[in-house]
Amino acid sequence: MTPMDMLLSRASTDRLQDPAPSPEQLMAILGTAMRAPDHGRLQPWRYVVIEGQDRPALAERIVASMARVEPESPAAKIEKRRTRFATMPMIIALGMHLQPEHKIPLWEQEMCVAAGAMNILNALYATGFGGVWVSGALVEDAVLAAELGLSRLAGFLFVGTPDGAQHTPKRADPALFTARWHGQPVTFGADKD
Ligand SMILES: Cc1cc2nc3c(=O)[nH]c(=O)nc-3n(C[C@H](O)[C@H](O)[C@H](O)COP(=O)(O)O)c2cc1C
Helix, strand or coil: CCHHHHHHCCCCCCCECCCCCCCCCHHHHHHHHHHHHHHHCCCCEEEEEEEEHHHHHHHHHHHHHHHHHHHCCCHHHHHHHHHHHHHEEEEEEEEECCCCCCCCCCCCCHHHHHHHHHHHHHHHHHHCCEEEEEEHHHHCCCHHHHHHHCEEEEEEEEEEEECCCCCCCCCCHHHHCCCCCCCCCCCCCCCCC
């Protein structure tokens, strides 16, 4: 597969089984996040890796967080979250080490973390692994973030080996989201009725 084929065919998946990346593979994969565009070289990304016997404890913290931030959650949703966090081969908590007082705006720092996460998803796919970025109201929970040693959460990556053949969903036509500017404001095909 060429690099372009890889980038054009990557898809997220939560149908994951063992193995997760080895420690060496994981460092190579996370190394691609260090190639994210990073204004001011602030390196705002942080990764907390949870696997094996530590997963049930994380799942309990997730459930406790839901009780704080989503107290109306139905029991089925709580149990689904508990099971997913307790059984995914590897979970990577995406942390943001932000500097609100820095001259580089906060939103640029957050986008840098996101760009790093995208590189990780591509690197997982390129190395035969799979993953998906999940969030939910609990990423706003400062207590959960602190329990992980983070000041701010950007979500979680579920990571493992795709269970079965990779399904590549149909992608949108990029021309719909692109316009050439000739001195007047553009319009996009994607925004037409
Ligand atoms: C910041 C962020 C948070 C997300 N949170 C969730 C989530 O909580 N649940 C979910 O099903 N998808 C979530 N997604 C979307 C999936 O990660 C994924 O992009 C989506 O399933 C589409 O798959 P694709 O990456 O193959 O296009 C999130 C994406 C981003 C960027």
